[in-house]
Amino acid sequence: MSQEISVSFQAVKSKVYKLIDAAIEGDKTEAQIAESLERWWKHVHPADRQVAQKYLLLVLERSHAGLNAMAKALFEPPGHPAMEPISKAEATRPARLI
Numbered sequence: 001m002s003q004e005i006s007v008s009f010q011a012v013k014s015k016v017y018k019l020i021d022a023a024i025e026g027d028k029t030e031a032q033i034a035e036s037l038e039r040w041w042k043h044v045h046p047a048d049r050q051v052a053q054k055y056l057l058l059v060l061e062r063s064h065a066g067l068n069a070m071a072k073a074l075f076e077p078p079g080h081p082a083m084e085p086i087s088k089a090e091a092t093r094p095a096r097l098i
Contacts, residue, residue: 005043005052012055015040016063 005011019036022028028036044052 003043005040005045005048007044007048007052007055009055009058012052013059016056016059020063 019028019033023030023033041049041052
C-alpha cells in the first residue's frame with residue numbers, strides 16, 4: 001500500500017527545511033538529500049505533482065532569496081568594508097566563546 005503524502009505549502013516547506021537542517025548539521029550528504037527528495041516525489045500522487053512542484057519551487061525560491069539577503073547583510077554591511085573570506089578549515093572549526 002502506498003503512503004499518502006501531503007502537498008500543502010506547509011508540508012512542502014517542512015520537508016525542505018528538514019533537509020536543509022540535515023545538510024547543515026552534516027547528517028545528510030547532497031546525494032542523500034537528492035535520494036530523499038526522489039523518494040518523497042514518488043509518494044506524491046500524480047494528480048498532486050503540479051501543485052507539489054509549484055510549492056517546492058516557491059519554497060526554494062524564497063529560501064534562496066532569504067539566504068542571499070543574509071549573505072549580503074553579512075558580507076556587505078552598509079558603511080563597512082566587506083568581511084574577509086575564511087577558509088573551509090576555519091569555517092568548520094568550532095567557534096571559540098569569549
